[in-house]
Amino acid sequence: MVRRILALKLRMGLFENPRRPDRQRQAQVIACPAHRAVNLRAARESLVLLVNTGVLPVNADKLRKIAVIGPNADHELAQLGDWSLGSSQQPSASGKHPRACTTTLLDGIRARVPDSVTVTYAPGCSVRTGDTSQVADAVAACANADVIVLVLGDDLPFIGEGHSTATLELLGGQRALLEALAALQAPLVLALVNSKPLVLPPAAECAAAIVECFNPGMQGGNAFAELLFGDFNPSGRLTISFPRHVGQQPMCYSQVRGQHGNEYADLDQIPRFAFGFGLSYTRFEYSALRLISTCLAPGEALELEVELHNCGAREGTEVAQVYLSDLVTSVTWVNQSLIAFQRVTLAAGERRVLRFSIAQERLTLVDAYEKRRVEPGEFEVAIAASANDRGALRARFVVSGEPFSFAGIPGASMLRS
Numbered sequence: 359m360v361r362r363i364l365a366l367k368l369r370m371g372l373f374e375n376p377r378r379p380d381r382q383r384q385a386q387v388i389a390c391p392a393h394r395a396v397n398l399r400a401a402r403e404s405l406v407l408l409v410n411t412g413v414l415p416v417n418a419d420k421l422r423k424i425a426v427i428g429p430n431a432d433h434e435l436a437q438l439g440d441w442s443l444g445s446s447q448q449p450s451a452s453g454k455h456p457r458a459c460t461t462t463l464l465d466g467i468r469a470r471v472p473d474s475v476t477v478t479y480a481p482g483c484s485v486r487t488g489d490t491s492q493v494a495d496a497v498a499a500c501a502n503a504d505v506i507v508l509v510l511g512d513d514l515p516f517i518g519e520g521h522s523t524a525t526l527e528l529l530g531g532q533r534a535l536l537e538a539l540a541a542l543q544a545p546l547v548l549a550l551v552n553s554k555p556l557v558l559p560p561a562a563e564c565a566a567a568i569v570e571c572f573n574p575g576m577q578g579g580n581a582f583a584e585l586l587f588g589d590f591n592p593s594g595r596l597t598i599s600f601p602r603h604v605g606q607q608p609m610c611y612s613q614v615r616g617q618h619g620n621e622y623a624d625l626d627q628i629p630r631f632a633f634g635f636g637l638s639y640t641r642f643e644y645s646a647l648r649l650i651s652t653c654l655a656p657g658e659a660l661e662l663e664v665e666l667h668n669c670g671a672r673e674g675t676e677v678a679q680v681y682l683s684d685l686v687t688s689v690t691w692v693n694q695s696l697i698a699f700q701r702v703t704l705a706a707g708e709r710r711v712l713r714f715s716i717a718q719e720r721l722t723l724v725d726a727y728e729k730r731r732v733e734p735g736e737f738e739v740a741i742a743a744s745a746n747d748r749g750a751l752r753a754r755f756v757v758s759g760e761p762f763s764f765a766g767i768p769g770a771s772m773l774r775s
Contacts, residue, residue, distance in 0.1 A: 359719045363610075364689065366532055366700050376641070379496065379632045381559075382412040385721070388438055389459060394424070394576075394577065397575055397576055398577040398580055398581060400575070400577075400583045401574045401575055401577045401578045401580070401581035401582075401702065402584065402585070402590055402592075403593060403594055404571075404572060404581075404594050404597065404774045405569060405570070405574065405581055405582065405585050405592055405593035405594045406569070406570040406592070406595060406596055406635075406636045407466065407567070407568075407569055407570075407585070407592040407594070407636060407637040407638065407639075408568040408569065408570055408574075408596075408631050408635070408636070408637065409548075409566075409567055409568040409637070410566075410567045410637055411564060411566045411567065411640075412566075413505070413545040413547065413566035413567050413719050414547065414566075414567045414585075414586065414588070414639070415585075415586065415587055415588025415639060416505055416547075416586055416587055416588070417587075417588075418470065418471050418472060418587045419472065420504075420677045421471065421472075421475045421504050421505065421569070422474075422475065422476065422502075422504055422505065423475065423476040423477075423478065423502055423503045423504055423750065424466055424467065424471065424475060424476070424477055424478075424503060424504060424505050424506075425477075425478045425480075425499050425500040425503035425505070425506045425507070425544075426463070426464045426477060426478070426479045426507045426509070427479070427480050427481075427482050427496045427499060427500065427506060427507070427508050427509070427539060428481065428482055428483075428507075428508045428509035428510050428511070428532075428535070428549075428592070429481050429482065429483055429485050429509075429513070429530070429532065429534070430463075430483055430485070430509045430510060430511045430513075430549075431462065431464045431479065431481070431507070431509035431549075431552040432463070432464040432465070432479065432481070433462065433513070433551070433621065434455065434457055434460040434462055435455065435514055436464055436485075436511060436512070436513050436514065436551055436573075437460060437463070437551055437571075437573060437574060437575070438460065438519065438573060438575065438576070439453055439514075439518075439553050439572075439573030440514070440517050440518030440519075440553055440573075442454075442455050443455040443607070444514070445514050445518065446514060446515070446518065446520070446521065447518060447519065449716060453670060454475070456751060459576055460575075460576045460578075460579075461576065461577060461578065461579035461580050462578075462579045463507070463509050463549060463551070463571070463578065463579045463582045463583070464477075464479055464509075464579070465579045466578075466579030466580045466581070466582055466583035466584075467483050467507065467579070467582075467583045467586065469580070469583065469590075470580075470583040470584070470587055471587075472587075478499040478500075478503070480492065480495050480496040480498075480506070481496070481500065482495070482496030482508075482533030482535040482539075483496075483530055483532055483535045484530045484531060484771070485511070485513040485516070485529050485530040486513060486515060486529075486530055487530055487531065488530055489530075489531055490531045490534045490535070491533070492756065493531065493534055493535050493538050495540055496535060496538070496539065497539070497542070498589055498698045500539060500542055500544060504544065504545075505544060505545050505547060506539055506542065506544050506545070506546045506547065507547045507549060507564075507586070508535070508536065508539055508546060508547070508548050508549065509549045509550075509551055510528055510532045510535070510536065510548065510549075510551075510552075511535060511550050511551040511552035511556070511571075512529065512551075512553060512554065512556070513529075514551045516529060517552075517553040519556065525557070525604055526554065526555060526556055526557040526607075527556070527557045527559070527604070528556065528558070528559065529671075533559050533561070536548070536559065536561045536562065537559070537561045539566035539611035540561040540562075540565070541564075542724075545566040545567075546564060546565045546566055546567075547565065547566060547567045547568075547569065547586065548562060548565040548567070548568045548569070549568075549571055549582060549732070550568070550570050550571055550572075551571050551573065551574070551578075552570075552571075552572065552573075552723065553572065553573055555598050555599065555600040555601065556600065557585060557600075557601060557602065557603055557604055557619070557630075558600075558630065569582065569585065569586075569592075569594070570594075570631075588639065588682065591638055591639045591640060591672060591673065591674045591675065592636065592637070592638060592639065592676035593636070593638065593674065593701070594636050595634050595635065595636040595679075596631055596632070596633055596634060596635050596636060596744075597633065597743070598633060599629040599631070599632055599633045599745075600609055600629055600630045600632075600725050601629055601630060602625070602628075602629065602630045602741050603625055605623055606622060606623075606624055606627060609629055610628065610633070611632065611633030611634070611694065611696070611745035611746075612692040612693065612694060612695050612696075612732045613627060613692065613693055614690050614691065614692055614693070615690065615691070615692075615693050628746065629746065632744045632745045632746035632747075633696075633744065633745040633746075634677070634696070634742075634743070634744035634745045634747075635743070635744035635745075635746070636677070636744075638670075638674045638676070639670070639672055639674060640668055640669075640670025640671065640672050640673070640674035641668075641669050641670040642666060642667065642668055642670075642674070642676040642704075642743065643666075643667045643669050644664055644665070644666060644667075644678070644741060644742075644743075644749075644751050645664070645665045645667065646663070646664060646665040646711075647662065647663070647664045647741055647751040647752075647753055648662065648663045648664070648753075649661070649662050649721075649739070649753050649755055650662065650663070651755070652753075652754070652755045652756065653756050653758055654718065654755060654756070654757045654758065655758060655759060656718075656732070656757070656758070656759040656760070656762035657718050657733075657762055658718060659715050659716060659717055659718055660714075660715075660716040660720075660721070660739070660755065661713070661714065661715045661716070662680070662713075662714050662716075662739065662741070662753070663711055663712065663713050663714075664678070664711070664712050664714075664751065665709060665710070665712075666678060666702060666704065666709070666710055666711075666712055667704075667708075667709045668704035668705065668706055668707060668708050668709075669707070670706060671706050672703065672706050673703065673705050673706060674703070674704065675702065675703045675704075676702050676704070677699055677701050677702075677743075678699060678700045678702060678712055678741060678743075678746075679698075679699045679741065679742055679743065679744065680695060680696070680697050680698040680699065680714055680716065680740070680741050681694045681695065681696055681697065681739070681740045681741075681742060681745065681750075682694065682695050682697045682720070682721060682722070682737060682738070682739055682740075683737065683738045683739075683740070684723060684733065684735070684737055685735065685736045685737060685738060685754075686735050686736065687723055687733060688725060688733060689723065689725055689726050691722070691723045692761055694740070694745065696745070697716055697720040697721070697739075698714050698716050698720070700712055700714070717721045718732055718757070718762070719732075721737065721740070721757065722764055725761075729763055729765040730763065730764050731761045731762060731764065732757055732761065732762045732764070733757075733761050734756075734757050734758055734759055734760065734761065734762075735756065735757065736756050737754065737755055737756070737757065738752055738753070738754050739752070739753055739754075739755065740752045
């Protein structure tokens with residue numbers, strides 16, 4: 359192990375140039391325009407639109423007043439998340455991340471709206487305490503607002519290593535704040551700034567839109583404001599499942615067969631928001647799924663085609679996902695696994711045939727002898743917009759011959775357009 363590490367350092371030239379901190383170089387590179395542009399792009403692509411009844415995107419030119427409420431609306435450290443300067447993982451002597459380097463959601467909205475729009479702000483409550491004395495001020499700040507943006511989530515004491523919580527529900531006074539604003543007449547946009555999946559209370563059903571921001575980083579506020587006002591079409595997808603109740607845990611899209619089920623508990627395993635899920639400002643439809651071959655020889659790639667149609671009124675990016683189910687296995691195995699995906703941008707009305715070529719090593723399981731292999735038999739492949747997409751297109755194929763072993767873990771190069 360030491361030899362490999364030293365060999366890598368040698369190849370990198372670290373013995374000749376240890377690359378110690380260079381203040382002049384830091385001033386030139388850190389937060390340079392090119393890096394900030396990449397930061398903003400990453401934030402845009404990570405935002406996930408979970409609910410939209412039609413309130414988004416907001417037409418800023420028709421706004422008179424927008425209320426921005428919530429403990430995480432202007433909380434830069436909550437927006438940066440765990441392991442940032444100021445979190446418990448860093449020594450207090452290190453200080454905290456400079457406030458001026460981060461654009462909060464409130465900052466982003468203020469910078470984006472026309473001067474004619476009034477932006478009011480109130481934290482409304484704290485994530486850390488159950489005090490609800492500020493809720494009345496938040497309600498007052500929403501008076502005559504055309505849109506309310508409520509920013510909830512979690513905070514540094516409840517995230518990261520050594521900071522697990524016994525619940526996934528909204529902490530502090532957030533539930534009371536959400537209930538109070540849900541009772542108002544203005545359209546409510548719920549934005550979540552958090553580091554883990556949350557269990558949302560019934561009042562969240564009153565939200566006209568829900569946007570999952572996670573920890574969107576220094577440019578997160580700009581990205582959120584752009585999404586809010588339709589400057590770009592959201593394309594983020596969930597990489598985790600959001601349960602309806604903490605009692606559903608463990609919850610992941612690739613459950614082993616028979617886990618929990620409908621008789622184990624008084625709640626099924628259907629998540630509130632599924633792995634791979636995310637909405638757009640346009641609509642996509644899949645059709646004409648075709649397998650190039652329905653009988654694969656050992657080691658032969660799985661090839662398939664599907665037609666994707668942007669049937670909405672604006673350009674958008676879809677994440678086409680391919681899931682696999684090995685129908686009969688010699689060992690307990692997952693009910694489905696993601697084996698390929700493509701991010702595809704289509705103009706309004708455009709159709710395109712997507713081609714997937716998936717190495718057979720993606721079809722493997724680990725058998726009772728700890729060997730990674732493909733077992734011959736019948737498989738089902740589904741192409742869908744999420745792991746729980748009821749409209750998924752499905753097809754079956756067979757792998758023939760004897761069990762075919764692969765060394766190591768399936769590789770990442772699993773598809774081509």
